[in-house]
Amino acid sequence: MLELFPFYLVLIFLIMLLVMIGNAIKVAYPVLLVVAGLLLSFIPGVPSISIEPELIFVIFLPPLLYEAAWAISWKELWHWRRIIGSFAFVVVFLSASTVALVANYMIPGFSLALGFLLGGIVSPPDAVSASAILKFVKVPRRLATILEGESLLNDASSLIIFRFALIAVATGQFVWQEAALSFGWMIAGGLGIGLLVGFVFKKVQTWLPTDVNMDIIFTLIAPYTMYILAEEVHSSGVLSVVSGGLFLSYHRHSFLPASSRLRAEHVWQSLVFLLNGLVFLLIGLDLPEITSGLREEGISFSEATWYGVLITLVLILGRILAAYGAVIVTMVVGRFAAVADRRNPGPVTPLILGWTGMRGVVSLAAALSIPLTLADGSLFPHRNLILFITFVVILLTLIVQGLTLPILIQKVKLPDFGDHLPQEETENLIRKNLVRESRAFLAESHVSNWRQNPVIQNFLSLWSGESDTGESLKITGEDKELILALLERLRQSLLEMNKSKPEIDEETIREFLLYIDLEEEKIRMA
Known part of the structure; x- marks a missing residue:
């Protein structure tokens, strides 16, 4: 051998x-x-190979x-x-x-x-x-x-x-x-x-x-x-x-955890x-x-x-x-x-x-x-x-x-069965849900100044479809814990959305879940 x-x-x-x-x-x-x-x-x-x-x-x-x-x-x-x-x-x-x-x-x-x-x-x-x-x-x-x-x-x-x-x-x-x-x-x-x-x-x-x-x-x-x-x-x-x-x-x-899911996939x-x-x-x-x-x-x-x-x-x-x-x-x-x-x-x-x-x-x-x-x-x-x-x-x-x-x-021309919503419509629906869940979470957490917090605003821009400025913001321990908890809320929201809405392709849901895992990994390493 x-x-x-x-x-x-x-x-x-x-x-x-x-x-x-x-x-x-x-x-x-x-x-x-x-x-x-x-x-x-x-x-x-060439050596003889036997399976x-x-x-x-x-x-x-x-x-x-x-x-x-x-x-x-x-x-x-x-x-x-x-x-x-x-x-x-x-x-x-x-x-x-x-x-x-x-x-x-x-x-x-x-x-x-x-x-x-x-x-x-x-x-x-x-x-x-x-x-x-x-x-x-x-x-x-x-x-x-x-x-x-x-x-x-x-x-x-x-x-x-x-x-x-x-x-x-x-x-x-x-x-x-x-x-x-x-x-x-x-x-x-x-x-x-x-x-x-x-x-x-x-x-x-x-x-x-x-x-x-x-x-x-x-x-x-x-x-x-x-x-x-x-x-x-x-x-x-x-x-x-x-x-x-x-x-x-x-x-x-x-x-x-997110880090294990990401690295295990590779x-x-x-x-x-x-x-x-x-x-x-x-x-x-x-x-x-x-x-x-x-x-x-x-x-x-x-x-x-x-x-x-x-x-x-x-x-x-x-x-x-x-x-x-x-x-x-x-x-x-x-x-x-x-x-x-x-x-x-x-x-x-x-x-x-x-x-x-x-x-x-x-x-x-x-x-x-x-x-x-x-x-x-x-x-x-x-x-x-x-x-x-x-x-x-x-x-x-x-x-x-x-x-x-x-x-x-x-x-040949395969029919369009219409089992799921179009990709663009699905992504817009998911993004709106993520923005809605984010604001609901912040309200429930009694975060009074979240509209003036640049870290939270920069984070919310990811789901609203606005372009990320790419600005490197310093994240304090308090903001880090808040965003990590928010990410978990969004993750559970996506999983529930996948169960309750058959018209949404799970493959698209998984893409957003992967994105959340990546964001969590970035926050933990910040």
Whole structure:
């Protein structure tokens, strides 16, 4: 491992270089990194890289899921919970079932259990790929929320299918009663453990004196604690991290001080950037190990590639049909029950939603975690073929869909759903609320001379829209305590505004909350 350390440093430098190139040419970096890893694998003398599935599931997956749970809006997630749940669970199950039937029929010697195993592996779209691509194009907020919410949950549902299929292949039988109980425990246990660990971490950081460094370390170890504890009791580690991350994100302003929130955000941005870059580059570098196994099964490269293309087409077509089906079901159900929005989104929106089905590292890690042998010592059937098909699916969806999605979004006209107020109107509404709350606070605090106090007037100008003079004013201890208390009042006002006004986009609220944190940090350091 130590002798490969310089090589990994080169890989990190290459990741940064490719991301910069991707930003310059408007191409999502996961596409460039996978292709670069693939090309590197053909260079003589490049060290052979093998992705350990435990490394992905234990080291990489928890922080990536945790960061995604912190970034998503709980308000939007709950609003679109039905469509998100249908894509994260129903569509994943339908995709796995379709792959199972096609593989069982088209691939010689492929049993239905093996088909479900393959389906569980390749059914979840990758969140990082879609997010990286959508960064270059403007899409409606609801579409981005649905994709982000789906990505938080589909890994859990697909890995549950994978586990049950693995048991069926290994034992040759499938007991529905035991599977139902196990399925229920995986979901309930995962959610419960995540919430419990999140609650414990919140209380520890609330009751005990911590500093910024301790708070950041707590955020780093929290996802690993949630994941490992859940997996140890055979529940879903993915759901544990997601539920715990959502819980702590929702309560972040009640137990993390502003300085910890600000600095932790920078640490997490760098960490997630590095982890995402490494896993996509390693996907391409893993090709030699994957292809070498095909010869052991006596399957030609062209035949295995055809199977991979076939499964990819099944997944793409199935997701597009599912997107249109979800719209139809929502419109029909909306006549009899309350839904988030039963208006017809038009023919384009489901197509875009269906085309965002790029696969990624979770699929490859699941395939690599298939054991080499069964309990009786015999080789696991078609393991190498499953690995290769998974690689082809990842490669094709990343390149074909990843490169064409921005073009498709730019060519078609997505409807303006009007879910939120326009950005400028939202900002004006928030600023007026902040000015009103500031004056109410000053009146309640019986500050008689606040209209003549230059420090307070300079502070109020931030929210009234007036330009800041940039004048450096000396802040006394009394003024400092007053402004810090006022900032906390404004923060709580924004949080309440976010809960009570669904027409306001939480992303804009978070921008103002960040600004308040920055102001608090400046005041404390003054």
